[in-house]
Every structure is written in C-alpha cells, then in structure tokens.
Amino acid sequence: MGTLFVQEKDVVAPGQVLADGMDYLPSSGAYREGDTIISTQVGLVNISGRLIKIISLRSKYFPKRGDIVIGKVADMSFSSWFIDIGSPGLAMLNIRDATEFVERGTDLSQFYNFGDLVVAKIGNVTRGAIDLTMRGPGLRKLTVGRIVTVDSSKVPRIIGKQGSMITAIKEKTGCRLIVGQNGIAWIQGTPEHEKIVADIINLISDESHTDGLTEKIVTLLDEKIKTVKPASLPAPGEPQ
Amino acid sequence: MTKQKPSPKHSSKRPDGRTATQLRDISAKTGVIKNADGSAMFQIGKTVAYAAVYGPRELHPKFLQNPEKGVLRCNYNMMAFSGSGERVRPGPSRRSREISLVIQKALLPVLSLEQYPNSVIDVYIELLQTDAGTRCAGICAASMALADAGIPMKDLVTAVAVGIVNGQPVVDLSKEEEDLDGAVDIAVGMLPRTKHVVLLQMDGTIKKTDFAEALRLVEQASKDIYAIQTRALRERYTT
Numbered sequence: 387m388g389t390l391f392v393q394e395k396d397v398v399a400p401g402q403v404l405a406d407g408m409d410y411l412p413s414s415g416a417y418r419e420g421d422t423i424i425s426t427q428v429g430l431v432n433i434s435g436r437l438i439k440i441i442s443l444r445s446k447y448f449p450k451r452g453d454i455v456i457g458k459v460a461d462m463s464f465s466s467w468f469i470d471i472g473s474p475g476l477a478m479l480n481i482r483d484a485t486e487f488v489e490r491g492t493d494l495s496q497f498y499n500f501g502d503l504v505v506a507k508i509g510n511v512t513r514g515a516i517d518l519t520m521r522g523p524g525l526r527k528l529t530v531g532r533i534v535t536v537d538s539s540k541v542p543r544i545i546g547k548q549g550s551m552i553t554a555i556k557e558k559t560g561c562r563l564i565v566g567q568n569g570i571a572w573i574q575g576t577p578e579h580e581k582i583v584a585d586i587i588n589l590i591s592d593e594s595h596t597d598g599l600t601e602k603i604v605t606l607l608d609e610k611i612k613t614v615k616p617a618s619l620p621a622p623g624e625p626q
Numbered sequence: 627m628t629k630q631k632p633s634p635k636h637s638s639k640r641p642d643g644r645t646a647t648q649l650r651d652i653s654a655k656t657g658v659i660k661n662a663d664g665s666a667m668f669q670i671g672k673t674v675a676y677a678a679v680y681g682p683r684e685l686h687p688k689f690l691q692n693p694e695k696g697v698l699r700c701n702y703n704m705m706a707f708s709g710s711g712e713r714v715r716p717g718p719s720r721r722s723r724e725i726s727l728v729i730q731k732a733l734l735p736v737l738s739l740e741q742y743p744n745s746v747i748d749v750y751i752e753l754l755q756t757d758a759g760t761r762c763a764g765i766c767a768a769s770m771a772l773a774d775a776g777i778p779m780k781d782l783v784t785a786v787a788v789g790i791v792n793g794q795p796v797v798d799l800s801k802e803e804e805d806l807d808g809a810v811d812i813a814v815g816m817l818p819r820t821k822h823v824v825l826l827q828m829d830g831t832i833k834k835t836d837f838a839e840a841l842r843l844v845e846q847a848s849k850d851i852y853a854i855q856t857r858a859l860r861e862r863y864t865t
Contacts, residue, residue, distance in 0.1 A: 397860045397863045397864055398860075399773060399782065399855070399856035399859045399860060400736075400773050400778075400779040400780070400781060400782050401779070401780065401781030401782050401817070401818065401819055401852070401856075402856065403819070415778065417780070424780070424781075424819070426778040426779055426780060427773070427776060427778055427779075428773050428774065428776070428859050428860070428863075430863075442776050443776070443863055444663075444664065444774065444775065444776040445775075445776035446663065446681070446682055446683075446775075446776065474681065474682045474683050474684050474742060474744070474745040475684045475744060475745070476684075513693070513743055514693065514743055514744050539776065595863045
C-alpha cells in the first residue's frame with residue numbers, strides 16, 4: 387500500500403522521499419525511482435488526487451507559449467529585435483510581429499531602440515529560439531513608470547487567485563500595473579503610489595510561501611494609502 | 627588492527643577530542659549572496675566555503691555551447707587570507723584547477739542538463755577560511771547553492787573526508803590530523819540516499835580492510851550532512 391511521507395504545503399528539499407508505492411504519481415518537481423517518489427526541488431508540496439507536485443520557490447524564467455512578458459531590447463538585426471526577457475538566451479521579435487508598420491530597409495531603432503522596454507507575448511518556443519509577438523491587446527512599448535524585478539516563481543502569488551491580489555493593488559493605489567510572467571513588473575501612477583506598489587510587490591516576493599497573504603497585503607495597503615495624498619486617477623483613454 | 631566498532635575509549639586518540647565517527651561542528655545557510663541566482667555557506671570546523679550559482683544562462687563564447695545539453699562550470703578558489711600561515715596566492719593554479727574539475731564531476735550526476743541546451747550553469751566556490759576538507763566543504767556548499775537556485779536535482783551531494791589517524795579509521799580529518807605521520811586522507815563525495823560515490827581521492831597508503839572500514843563511515847556522515855543541508859534550505863521558507 388502506498389505511504390505518503392509529506393503533507394500539503396510542506397517545504398521539501400531535493401532528494402527527499404515524498405511517497406512510497408505505486409498509489410502516487412510524480413508531477414513536476416518530483417521523480418520516481420523504483421517504488422519511491424523523490425523531490426528534485428526546494429519547494430512546497432502540492433497533492434491533488436494521486437499527483438504529487440513540488441511548487442518551486444525560486445527558479446529562472448523558462449518561456450512558455452502565450453506568456454505575457456516584459457523585456458528589454460538588447461540587440462537588433464535588419465529584420466528583428468532581440469529582447470532580453472530574463473531567460474537563458476534572447477527572445478526574437480520579428481518586424482512582422484511588431485505592431486508598427488515597418489518598411490523594408492528602415493532603421494529598426496526608430497521603433498524600439500536599445501534599452502527600450504516592451505510588453506510582449508511569447509509565440510513559438512523551440513530548442514534554442516524564443517519568438518515574441520506584439521500583436522494583442524495591451525502589448526506595447528513602455529514609456530513612463532517604474533520597473534520592479536522579482537523571481538519568476540513569485541508571479542502567481544503577485545497575481546493571486548483569479549487575479550485577486552493584482553486587482554486589489556490596482557484598485558487601492560490607482561496605479562497601472564503589468565506583471566510579466568518573467569518576474570518583471572511595470573507600475574505607473576503618482577510617485578508615492580508607485581513606491582507603495584513596488585514595496586508591496588517586494589514584500590509578496592519575500593513572503594510568497596506564507597498563508598493568507600492577500601488579506602495581509604490588503605490591510606497593509608489600506609494603512610500605507612493613508613500616508614499619501616489620494617491619486618487623481620488618470621481618465622480612461624488619457625495618453626500616458 | 628582489530629575490527630571492533632569505534633567506541634568512546636578511542637575518542638581520546640583524536641587531537642581535538644572527537645570520537646572516530648564525530649564530524650566537526652557544521653553550520654549552513656542559504657541565500658548568503660544576494661546577486662547570485664542561488665547561494666550557500668557551509669562551515670565545517672574552521673573550514674568555511676561559500677558557493678554562488680549563476681544561471682542557467684547563455685554560454686559565451688558560442689563555440690563552447692552544446693546544443694544537446696547545458697554545461698556546468700565550477701570554479702574553486704581559496705581566498706588570499708584563507709590559510710592559517712602565509713598568504714595563499716588566489717586565482718587559478720594547478721591545485722585549484724584539479725579541485726574545480728573533481729567538484730564538477732561530483733555535481734554532474736545529480737543534474738539533468740538536457741533541459742538547458744546552449745546554456746551554462748556557473749558555480750563559484752570561495753574558501754574564506756581553510757582547515758582541511760575544503761573540496762568536501764565546497765561540494766556541500768555548491769550542491770546547496772544549486773538547490774537554492776531552483777535547479778532540479780536528483781539528490782543533494784554530500785562530501786566528507788575519512789581516513790586513518792594513529793591507525794584508527796576516523797571521519798572528517800582536521801588539518802592537524804592530516805599532517806600526522808602515516809595519516810591517510812580520503813575525500814569521498816556521496817549521494818546520501820542511494821550511497822553512490824561521486825568523488826573519491828586518496829592520499830597515503832592504506833590496507834584494503836581499513837579502506838572498506840573508512841568508506842563505511844562515510845554513509846552515516848553523509849546522512850548527517852544531508853540533514854543539515856536540507857534544514858538550511860528549508861529554513862529560508864519556514865521562519
């Protein structure tokens with residue numbers, strides 16, 4: 387009969403035996419050797435039915451098709467930009483996938499120059515090549531605002547269940563906020579509010595493994611908001 | 627040499643009063659280097675090793691890249707002030723090149739580098755203070771740093787020196803014991819769960835039976851070190 391040696395939300399380390407017997411199946415972050423299931427990562431145990439999964443607490447960003455990311459223009463060739471999205475290797479944004487119409491032979495730096503930040507979506511991911519696209523709602527070049535970088539494994543916590551956390555932050559501070567799956571977040575609002583959001587994001591990142599974080603963050607936000615004067619919300623459609 | 631189990635009466639034979647199977651005091655900590663993707667400190671007795679892991683990241687120059695799997699690069703370095711006597715000349719030397727290589731070979735069996743084509747994982751090991759067993763401390767620190775960086779590993783790697791001091795098999799030799807006449811020093815790297823040996827180097831001459839006896843001591847020591855390593859890895863998330 388199968389035995390389970392860990393509980394939900396336990397912190398485990400690589401090489402730790404999680405379960406014995408064929409009743410359980412290893413999911414991401416675990417593997418089977420003979421009869422036992424063994425962890426490969428430092429992370430939180432997540433058991434759903436027969437599946438045992440380890441939710442990593444720290445990891446480099448590995449691109450997945452459809453992810454929204456924020457990246458910096460690092461290089462360009464005559465037909466594409468190369469964007470640093472924090473993963474091993476640069477991602478490629480072809481002129482065909484950019485929102486601007488680019489005539490053949492023009493200087494690409496007129497559109498996105500070195501160091502510019504763009505919000506983009508991951509297209510095809512193959513061995514050694516990552517394709518980006520700017521075609522989609524909200525995908526654009528970033529001009530004003532503030533950037534905060536956290537570990538990519540913390541992004542689900544910053545967004546929260548059904549976006550509960552990110553919605554709370556946006557509503558309480560009146561800031562515009564985009565969190566890329568690669569752990570780069572863009573904030574825009576009044577300087578005071580931007581500061582609050584940046585602090586909150588760093589706090590979530592530090593305490594991502596704890597329970598009841600959304601409630602804690604909401605109360606903290608309410609306290610912090612009182613210390614600054616209320617923001618006049620930018621009217622919808624107003625140019626940034 | 628009788629084959630009796632090490633008993634407390636042997637303890638008086640070790641210069642620092644330890645029993646044959648007793649490790650020096652160990653402390654370990656992760657997340658010690660902020661800018662690294664993963665980092666760890668491992669202290670055993672007076673030997674202090676810091677390890678920093680960067681990556682997986684793109685490997686340059688490009689001709690070093692392997693499109694089939696990632697590359698692991700290890701760099702072992704003793705800091706200038708780390709010795710107990712004269713200044714240690716830091717940077718690459720014949721000795722540090724060798725140790726970097728054996729550490730890399732010891733860490734490879736637990737990593738699945740096929741996931742990172744064209745990439746490199748860099749491991750930098752710095753010894754702040756040395757009192758024998760630096761390569762073992764380096765391996766322990768490096769495997770913790772890799773785990774801290776979120777790199778999937780089949781197991782943590784533990785390493786410890788065993789040997790013969792005053793004709794008796796002992797675990798975790800200090801510099802004082804290493805320098806005794808007729809002392810044998812064997813650095814062993816072991817995967818604690820499967821007991822696979824990933825590093826084995828020896829100085830001195832030893833009888834076959836003593837060698838087997840010494841290797842047996844590693845198994846328990848490896849388990850003890852693993853417990854300390856995992857505790858340090860978890861500590862970051864359980865306070």
